[in-house]
Every structure is written in C-alpha cells, then in structure tokens.
Amino acid sequence: MFQNIRAYYFRLMPHLTEAEWQALEERLTIKIYIKGDHIVKQGEVCNQVYFINSGFLRFYKIIDGKEISTGFMGANQYVSSYDSFLTRKPAFENLQALEDAELHCLSYDDMQFLYKQYPVYQMFGRVIAEQLFIWVNERTNALLLLSPEQRYENMINNQSEVLQRVPQYMLASYIGVTPEHLSRIRKKMMGR
Amino acid sequence: MFQNIRAYYFRLMPHLTEAEWQALEERLTIKIYIKGDHIVKQGEVCNQVYFINSGFLRFYKIIDGKEISTGFMGANQYVSSYDSFLTRKPAFENLQALEDAELHCLSYDDMQFLYKQYPVYQMFGRVIAEQLFIWVNERTNALLLLSPEQRYENMINNQSEVLQRVPQYMLASYIGVTPEHLSRIRKKMMGR
DNA sequence: TATACTTCTTAACATTTATCAAAGGGAAAT
DNA sequence: ATTTCCCTTTGATAAATGTTAAGAAGTATA
Numbered sequence A, B: 001m002f003q004n005i006r007a008y009y010f011r012l013m014p015h016l017t018e019a020e021w022q023a024l025e026e027r028l029t030i031k032i033y034i035k036g037d038h039i040v041k042q043g044e045v046c047n048q049v050y051f052i053n054s055g056f057l058r059f060y061k062i063i064d065g066k067e068i069s070t071g072f073m074g075a076n077q078y079v080s081s082y083d084s085f086l087t088r089k090p091a092f093e094n095l096q097a098l099e100d101a102e103l104h105c106l107s108y109d110d111m112q113f114l115y116k117q118y119p120v121y122q123m124f125g126r127v128i129a130e131q132l133f134i135w136v137n138e139r140t141n142a143l144l145l146l147s148p149e150q151r152y153e154n155m156i157n158n159q160s161e162v163l164q165r166v167p168q169y170m171l172a173s174y175i176g177v178t179p180e181h182l183s184r185i186r187k188k189m190m191g192r
Numbered sequence C: 001t002a003t004a005c006t007t008c009t010t011a012a013c014a015t016t017t018a019t020c021a022a023a024g025g026g027a028a029a030t
Numbered sequence D: 001a002t003t004t005c006c007c008t009t010t011g012a013t014a015a016a017t018g019t020t021a022a023g024a025a026g027t028a029t030a
Helices: A003-012 A018-025 A082-087 A108-117 A120-145 A148-158 A160-165 A168-175 A179-189 B003-012 B018-025 B082-087 B108-117 B120-145 B148-158 B160-165 B168-175 B179-189
Strands: A029-033 A038-040 A048-063 A066-073 A094-107 B029-033 B038-040 B048-063 B066-073 B094-107
Touching: A003 A018, A003 A048, A003 A120, A018 A108, A018 A120, A048 A082, A048 A168, A066 A168, A066 B120, A082 B120, A094 A108, A108 A120, A120 A148, A120 B066, A120 B082, A120 B120, A148 A160, A148 A168, A148 A179, A168 A179, B003 B018, B003 B048, B003 B120, B018 B108, B018 B120, B048 B082, B048 B168, B066 B168, B094 B108, B108 B120, B120 B148, B148 B160, B148 B168, B148 B179, B168 B179
Parallel strands: none
Antiparallel strands: A029 A094, A038 A094, A048 A066, A048 A094, B029 B094, B038 B094, B048 B066, B048 B094
16 A cells, blocks of 8 residues: 555665554555646645555646746655644645656654654654755756756756746746747757 | 853753753854854755854855845854755755854754754754755745745844844845845845 | 627837946955 | 045846747647
8 A cells, every 4th residue: 555655664764663564554544636636735734745656646826826836846755835734834845746647645643643652753744854854955047056057957857857847837937937938949959 | 151042941951950951062063153154155065963052144056147045043042054954965055153152053964963862862863954944945935936036025123133143135035135136135125 | 690809910110138248446454 | 634445326228038029830520
C-alpha cells in the first residue's frame, strides 16, 4: 500500500525503526483526486502534508483575475502549502491536480504527535524544511538573476518532465512572462 | 557574554535545559569583523552558522561584473550561506559586513554533534529551516508577483531599518532594478 | 462529421525597464 | 577651503516585455 512513501522515509532516515515507521503509517490516509480537483484552496488553512504516490499537481494563484502557476510536482514528492501548514494561516495558493492523483496524507496534529513522541521525526521535519529552503532559494535566485529566456532553458535542462506535462501558458506564468512572450522566446531559440 | 543568543534559543525552545544550552555555549566562538570584511566568499564552502550579536551584514554576488545584493541582516538574526552549509558545496554568494560586526559562530561539525547528542537541537534546526523557508518563499512571491515599485513599497513598510542602513544602489539590485530606475521610482512616489 | 473550445502563434503597438552619458550633491581627505 | 570620490539624479535613447486582437492548429464534444 505505502511502498513508495515507505521507501522515501527509509532513504531519508536509514536508521528508522519499524515501530517508528508503523506509528507514522497508521496515521496516513489516502485521498484520490481527479484532474482539475483542488486539494487546497487559497484562503484555507492547509492541514496536511501530502506525498504524491501518483499523479501531477500544481500550485497557482489568481492575481488581478489572472492565473499564475507557482510550482509543479510529480510522483514521489512531498508537497504542502507548507507556509500555511507551519504558520496555521490561510494559504496564499491553490493546490490542484493537473492529472488524476493518489495522495498519502498526514495531518498537522498527527505530525505534531510524531514530533513529540518520536524525536526521529524532528529530524525528518528538519530535512524536509531544509530541502524546501534549498529549492525555493534556487528559484529566488533564478527570478532575480536570470533572464526569462535563461529560466526557460533551465527548465528544459532540469525539469523536462514538467515541460511535457504542463501547457505552455502555465509554464509562462511560472517563468514570469506572458504566454505570448514565451512563444516568442521559443521561436527565437528554434535555431539552436 | 552570550546573552542575546541565549535569549534567542530559549525563546525558540522554552524547554531547553541548562545542560543542553551549555553544550551549545561551549562550542560557540566569537568573531569580529570590520566594515567591508568578508565572512564567507563566493566559491568557499560555508562551515558556520552565525548569530549576529551586533552589526549589519549583506549577501551579494557578482554577475557579469556587477554586484547584486541578495539579502540584508541585522542584530539578533541567524545567518549563514545555509544552502552551502547544508549541502557542503561552494557558496554562490558573498557574505559581507556592511558595518562592524560581532558574530557568534557554530561550526558544521559542532552542529552535527549537537544534532546527534541532543535531539532538542533537531527541533532547533527544523524551526530555523522552516523560518528560512517561509522567508525565502515570501521573497520569491514578491519577485514573481509584484512590480519593482510594489517591492520598494514593501521594503519601506516592512524593512525600514534596511532602507536606513543600506546605500540605494544596493537596494536597487535587491529589488531587481538598476539604481537609475530605483531613483525614478522614488521620484514618482514623491507625491504620496 | 461538424462544432465548439482551448491552446499556441503572430503582428502591431504600448509600456516598462535598461543603458549610456552627464551633471549635481555630499562626505571624506588633503 | 579645496579637491576628490562616491552616490544619486536626470535626460535621451534602446531593448525587453506586455497588451490587444486575430487567426491557426489541435482536441474534445455533440
């Protein structure tokens, strides 16, 4: 049932015991979403962290009536409106299934329980937060230091799965340009 | 000697014991930097986390021969080239004292020791990483969703200390525009 | 199949921001 | 007091990106 997420945890924490794992496993729930469904809506507090067993998700928000995609995640990744989850404040973003998805869910209360009862999960929380920090930090640098064209090239080189699964107009807003401009960038890059 | 950082830790972890604190305290070292000094240089691995007891620091990097400031930090803040510290890879950024500074330092090895020996510090590492994530996440959103003018307004409202301590051309690169353009933004905002 | 719908492309034009150059102002040094 | 240096402002021009509108290509739906 939980092979993928189990492998994920044991890879991250090789010394995790079966007892510790079971304390987690018995708190996991499974949710199925179909394409287009919302897992978290802007304005709600996010009460879960999700492990993507299968499917493909995105974060997006509406600004001035326009959709702006802010992240894409596929199978075997952890995902959450983590700032909302941590601060217990309403989420700024929507989390949506771009393809049918099976998620394994852990609630905020259960996670706090695990933190308290099993110190090893403090380490898990630390490593997750560290990875998220590293990831967001890279994204900030890309937005501050690279041109839209360079950001698109980065995606081609490092996130080709996203390119294949996501319509171009979502990509455009993720890169920080209009769909029309991304189209021009692609044309300009054709020769290479 | 270590009142400030001590208060910081106990505020973050009210149940910290004296024994746990002392294990940390005896591993702290003090370093003094004068205005202009580099604490971490681009290309070096960052081996310390720093607590700013006094002074003012910035991160910056050189791109195409131009300086771009990527962060400013003042007293009673934690600071580190944290992605380099975590990944043990060379830092992408320079960390520099903009004013004379006294830093309290903890090495990577000592931190790993504390993580292993005192589980409470796993929680500390988690909370630090979580705070960093929330902070960088906000910055990403500002860069993706706000205009340069709005980003400058944000700094006026939320980081006025930075405005007072940092020359305008450093601010400009932090906001993501040229110094000339920031000057025009300021002119345009004069009326309000 | 026909129709509607969504996405992508293209073009003309508008706006924002960068670049380059020069001048002004203030602080530190002589 | 004068000079020098660094920072900021200003102006003219150029480059990058957004906006609007239209059409093309592909896909789902009746």
